Structure formats: C-alpha cells, structure tokens
Amino acid sequence: AQSVTQLGSHVSVSEGALVLLRCNYSSSVPPYLFWYVQYPNQGLQLLLKYTSAATLVKGINGFEAEFKKSETSFHLTKPSAHMSDAAEYFCAVRELGGSQGNLIFGKGTKLSVKP
C-alpha cells in the first residue's frame, strides 16, 4: 500500500535560515506528489506538485522540492525562512488506481520561525 512519511512533526528555524521539510513516499510506480501549506484556521493551499516533467519543482512563496526516485523522497526547501512561513505543511501522494484521484497525506510538519 502507498504511504507518505513526514519526518519531524515540528521544525523550528530562525528567520533567514534554510527551511528543509522531509517527505518520503512508498509507491511501486512513478507517483504524483504534492506539498500543501495550511495557515492557522485555514484550509490547505497547494504549494507545488511533481508530475514527472522535471525533478526540481518550483512552487509559490519561494519554496521548491526535488524528486529523488532512488531515495523515494520529495523534500521541501526554501533558502531563507520568513516569519510568514510559519504554518503546517503536508506532503501527499496520489493514490494508484481509479479516476477520482484520492490523495494520501502525511501527518504534517509544523514549521515555526523564530525572529
């Protein structure tokens, strides 16, 4: 069965520091992968998606993620954290089979940014 693992339920960085949020997936075929962000008391917003066109994917707000098949990883990075990046981040993989495209979500990583 497919699964998504996000390492670290909480990550804290200083403003201006590198942000690295880890995501590993299990899938027997090349997957579609997504990163979502959730600000407090809001719904999820799509940050970026991997659809096999390019292994390095750029998203909104300066975030990017690199698909590494050999490591089954899709880690999210941002060179310089901003206070406004404080939020919860979810990695997801599209479930195999069917046309309705269910997503399997990781449990989320809460990012704190210290001034």
Place this chain on the structure above:
Amino acid sequence: DVKVTQSSRYLVKRTGEKVFLECVQDMDHENMFWYRQDPGLGLRLIYFSYDVKMKEKGDIPEGYSVSREKKERFSLILESASTNQTSMYLCASSQSRGSYNEQFFGPGTRLTVL
C-alpha cells in the same frame, strides 16, 4: 481560480443533534471529498464522491453520511453528533480528467460538540 466554500467557519452543537456541513465548489469538478483533521493525526478521509448521487466510504465513515444531489454541492451529515466528533472538517474538490488530481480545499469548519 477554483473556489471551494463551506457553509460555516465555526459551529457549536449539542450531543445528539443532527448536523449538516455544506460544501460548494464553482469549477465543475467531478470529485469531492470530506476530511477531518485532528492534531497529530493529519487528514483522514471520511467520504468521497466522484459523480452526482455517487458516494464512497473513506477511512473513517462511521457516524457520518453524505449527500450529493448536485455536482457542485457535497454535504456531510452527522446523524447524532457526539463529543468525539469535535474536529476541524475540510472539504476538497478535484478534476478527474486532464489533470493531476490536485485537490482544492475550502477554509474548513471547526465543529465543537458539547
């Protein structure tokens, strides 16, 4: 832009009440989903629908039902609310064909059952 709206941002109900959570999307998406979100548990799929009048159970359907009479509207029903259904409820929609199935989310309804 896709817009998914939910009928209430905050809702307080009493144990045993029947609760309706409404979700509407304006992009003619075939697929619609209901999740609940709890700290440390991430998003858990309650029900989903890929067509009008169609519904499928997700991972945690017990205590819930759904209705999809029109393509743009997907309702979640708590037949008899209980305190363990206090949670954040998120609705999402996605396109079936010609897309990568990314889901678009509403703002969420924070339900408290007393």
